[in-house]
Amino acid sequence: MAVLTFKGGVHPASNKKLTSSLPAEELIPKGDLTFPLFLHHGLHAKPVVKGGECVSAGTLIAKADGYVSSNVHSSIAGIVKYVDFDSIVIENIGDVNEEPRQVVRPYTELSKKEILDLIREAGIVGMGGEEGYPTHIKLSPEDPGKIKYIIVNGCECEPYITCNNRRLVEEPAKIVEGLKIVLRLFDNAKGLIAIQDDKKPAVIKIKNFTAKEPDIHVKMLYSKYPQGSERQLIYALTKKEINSRMNPADAGCLVLNVETIYAIRTAVVEGRPLISRMVTVAGDAVKRPGNFIVRLGTNIRELIEAAGGFKREPEKVLIGGPMTGEALVDLDRPVTKDTNAVIAFLHDPVVRVHQTNCIHCGRCIEVCPARLIPTKLADYSALGMVDMFRENDGRECIECGSCSYICPAKRSLAEVIVMMKQMIIDEL
Amino acid sequence: MDEQKIFRISFFPHIRDKASTSRIMLDVIIALLPAAAFGVYNFGWRALLLILICTATCMLSELLWDVCMRRRIMLRDMSAVVTGLILALNLPPTLDWWAAVIGSVFAIVVVKMLFGGLGQNFMNPAVAAKCFLMISFAGRMNTFVFQNVASATPLEVLKAGGNVDLLQMFLGNTSGAIGETSALALLIGAVYLFIRRIIDFRIPLFYILTVVVYISIYSMITRGGIDGTFLAAHLLSGGLLLGAFYMATDYVTSPVSPSGRIIYAVILGLLTCTFRLFGSAAGSVAYAILIGNLLAPLIEKVTRRKTFGKGAHLK
Secondary structure (H helix, E strand, C coil): CCEECCCCCECCCCCCHHHHCCCCEEECCCCCEEEECCCCCCCCCEECCCCCCEECECCEEEECCCCCCCCEECCCEEEEEEECCCEEEEEEEEECCECCCCCCCCHHHCCHHHHHHHHHHCCCECCCCCCCCEHHHHCCCCCHHHCCEEEEEECCCCCCCCHHHHHHHHCHHHHHHHHHHHHCCCCCCEEEEEEECCCHHHHHHHHHHHCCCCCEEEEEECCCECCCCHHHHHHHHHCCCCCCCCCHHHHCEEEEEHHHHHHHHHHHHHCCCCCEEEEEEECCCECCCEEEEEECCCEHHHHHHHCCCECCCCCEEEECCCCCCEECCCCCCECCCCCCEEEEECCCCCCCCCCCCCCCCCHHHHHCCCCCCHHHHHHHHHHCCHHHHHHCCHHHCCCCCHHHHHCCCCCCHHHHHHHHHHHHHHHC | CCCCCCCCCCCCCCCCCCCCHHHHHHHHHHHHHHHHHHHHHHHCHHHHHHHHHHHHHHHHHHHHHHHHCCCCCCHHHCHHHHHHHHHHHCCCCCCCHHHHHHHHHHHHHHHHHHHCCCCCCCCCHHHHHHHHHHHHCHHHHCCCEECCEECCCHHHHHHCCCCCCHHHHHHCCCCCCCCCCCHHHHHHHHHHHHHCCCCCCHHHHHHHHHHHHHHHHHHHHHHCCCCHHHHHHHHHCCCHHHHHHHHCCCCCCCCCCHHHHHHHHHHHHHHHHHHHHHCCCCCHHHHHHHHHHHHHHHHHHHCCCCCCCCCCCCC
8 A cells, every 4th residue: 555645744753652542531521611612713603692591411502603603512511600702611510411402314315505504503613733614614615526535634643642543443434424424515526534654553444444435545644744734635645736825625625634524424423513522631741641532611620630630740731732732821721622632741842942053954944844944934034024034935834843843953943934924924 | 739830831843853953063073083083093193183173272262252252152062073173184184283273263263153153154164274274384284294204195196197005095094184094984984974864965975976977087088998096096085085975064054955965066076076187186175165165055046946835726
């Protein structure tokens, strides 16, 4: 089986062994749950409940407001504690049973519009790290007939994270079914399930279920970071390059995370909204690393406790992977639709390095998946040379952090480049 | 657990590769040790003294500069040691100590620190200092003593039409600069650099290939056929191997793009052979690298890669 890839990228220690073979455990939250109403993209959802109201698991608590927006459902039975502009907090009364759903018809009998409606109602958004874009919009391109490939992104190239791997291993049939549902929306599309070659057991499992599906192929990708980046993944599979002004649909592709596909299947086959997801808890500060099926809104503190707590107080706690994750100030944060991992480190390697002069070694250029010159772009950013930054395609940076990772002078290349990039995008 | 504990925050990525500037410099120093050790074995205590003088002067002048200019003291990155060591290996073992001191100060103060320190210089400090010394002290820089007898370097012998012993040249039992005589010692260090992934194979490979092609064509025209001994002697002699593996590959002063590195290496090869065959034999490699250094930024500019997805159009 050919192993596909792109040029560039880095090979950080994967550290996946600790959690990749442990079955996921279900975590029942005990404390209050918090539901943010905003997405990374788009408009706030509009609350449809008031303080003091009773809700059960699966009750719609905030409704999509506008096109790029998404429904929010309670993940547990309880009483609405308060509603503000940013979030809804629900007091947990300890009942996890979901409110009864209307009986759904088999998906083969549903029209395209009915499938899309079910996905929209369920409040599904992109569930890979830092995605959060409403899935029903992604699935409604201008010309669905031009979509050739529906790509299930199971690369999981970030170190430590194994939740997609566990989904593929534990629920291969449901992932394939989810993909078949999406394929019904596109008449000319084939399904590709893209998995990195460090997850051979997942590849074998999934292949058992795709053998009889002529329109679904499993593709193996070379294990390196950022293999799961949308543009790099599309290139590896189709040899088509897209830039920052294009959508995957322009290359005839749609990319969906494994967890998103799973949520689509749950919504369409079982008629249930998106109220839980799988999250990896890992890092050397965690006593019992593992994967957990977590109700959305669960406090991260509870998640850490479920993983045995900390061995010692960590220096750094991340939401997401170590390459692009966000460092948390404290644990008082809920699990959201795009939280794929919580990672805690005893030692933060970043504060211990100090930046020195660029020695022009060219490593950042070698690893840049967008084929940019990070060291030059960082200089332009630091000096405020906006025109030079633009001329050298600074906008095409995919914000993967490979340049900062590899730099022997320990320069924070990605940081300054991303800041400049955000600035010029905001100007537009 | 302390509820009020605040964790450290920083921008991504939150992990970093092990490689660091000082580790890279240490690797270069380790790679140069076989050649340095052979130089001391071959030429005796004077070689050792010159090596020590050059590295000490380089470190000291960088330290003094940083102190006087109130800059952060960056001796820890060990780049001054590399400069001193490479300069020493390029000097004839009989050179007066004060000339070595002048060369070292020139390398660090004029070529490196005046332009902003590590990474900012546009010429390799050691190579520039060697050229500076070649011009300033031509006689002293071209006096080679081997086994207590003043003797010509193999390159000078070749130029005069004499015969050379290839095996001795490979092992290094010949006259020449401290670190350039033993091809074997230089190759051992080069293998280490490749294993540690410090240098790109392109620069040394295409540099040496260009020399092979140039010399072959030259000998076909002037001698009516390829002369294997003549060719091999050119490859093993002078500073070619030292230059190709350790000086031309300097990160700061060579292009970063893969195709740029090939162009740069070919230019170095052409210049080296032209200087050797038509000019004076001494210092050809250093002069070629110096000119190559000046061209590097231009080469980099014209060999810039196409950005991912650039020119892709909507279908």
